[in-house]
Amino acid sequence: MAAALTAVALLVLPFVVLVRGAVYLYSTRHWPTGLALLGAGVLTLGVVTAYGAWLSRRLTGRARLSLVAQWIALPLVLGYGGHALLFLAREHAKGDGVRAEYRATHPLLRLALSTLVLGDRDLVLTDLSRVPADYAAMGLPAYDRTLHYRQADGWSHAVDLRTIGRSGVTNLFVQLYFRATGFHTLRHVGTADHLHVELPLPTP
Numbered sequence: 001m002a003a004a005l006t007a008v009a010l011l012v013l014p015f016v017v018l019v020r021g022a023v024y025l026y027s028t029r030h031w032p033t034g035l036a037l038l039g040a041g042v043l044t045l046g047v048v049t050a051y052g053a054w055l056s057r058r059l060t061g062r063a064r065l066s067l068v069a070q071w072i073a074l075p076l077v078l079g080y081g082g083h084a085l086l087f088l089a090r091e092h093a094k095g096d097g098v099r100a101e102y103r104a105t106h107p108l109l110r111l112a113l114s115t116l117v118l119g120d121r122d123l124v125l126t127d128l129s130r131v132p133a134d135y136a137a138m139g140l141p142a143y144d145r146t147l148h149y150r151q152a153d154g155w156s157h158a159v160d161l162r163t164i165g166r167s168g169v170t171n172l173f174v175q176l177y178f179r180a181t182g183f184h185t186l187r188h189v190g191t192a193d194h195l196h197v198e199l200p201l202p203t204p
Contacts, residue, residue, distance in 0.1 A: 010051070015115050016181075018044040018081075022108050023182030023199070030202050033107055033153065041077055048073040084114030092117060094126045094162070101128040106155040106199050112181055113159065120174065122166065126194055129156035147198045158198035163187070171195065 021040035025031040031039065052068035085107055092113075093099035102110065105128050117123050130148040147157035163171045175185050178197050186196040 014044050014047045014051075015118075017047055018077075019108075019112050019115050019181045022111060026108055027182055027200065027202060030204075037081070037107060037111070041081060045069065045073050045077050048076055081111070084111050088113075088125070089117075092123055092125060094124055098125055098128055101156075104129045104150065104156055105159060106153075106157050109157070109159055109183070109197070109199050112178065112183065116174065116177055120170070122170075123174070124162040125159055126162050127160035128158075147201070151201060157201065158196060161195040161197060163193050163195050 018040050021043050022036045025036035025039045026033060029036075049065065049069040049072075052072050053063040053065045056062060056064045056068055086103065088099055088102040088110075090096075090099060093102070102125075113123075113125070127148065129150060130146065150156050161174065171187075175187065175195060178185050184198050184200055186198075188194050188196060
């Protein structure tokens with residue numbers, strides 16, 4: 001049991017470093033988005049390189065640190081990050097309109113969502129960016145402070161996730177995941193039940 005838990009922890013660690021590290025650098029250290037992603041990526045590169053060097057030493061007797069970093073760890077981190085930031089599979093979006101808005105969502109939210117999808121294949125995004133007219137269409141008063149609007153940095157900072165038809169345990173896990181990685185969450189209940197997730201704007 002202990003060995004299995006250790007294996008899971010080691011498997012999850014690079015993703016935790018990447019997502020939580022980027023949010024920490026952005027929200028707490030007030031790094032620009034690009035630098036926060038770069039900083040977290042470098043940390044993750046270090047973790048993946050350490051794993052690869054350990055495995056290389058076990059198999060060949062040599063760590064081959066630079067070789068592992070350049071030809072294994074770096075392509076893995078860059079490939080994963082690029083895929084997470086640019087691509088959302090159709091089955092994870094409520095419709096093509098939501099999918100088309102994916103790249104207008106803040107990169108740290110995209111990174112966190114893509115990472116969650118690895119463990120939650122049924123995750124569905126129901127809403128991303130909005131404009132005031134969207135509230136009128138829903139019969140609701142416009143809310144000027146919503147982070148669904150595009151902010152000064154050019155990105156929307158909020159997403160809504162489907163909760164209807166999913167188990168309470170799964171919905172709780174998803175909410176805890178986002179809280180643990182530095183995002184704010186709010187569960188809306190009723191006929192429009194969903195989980196609202198947002199990346200707060202940095203405060204001075």
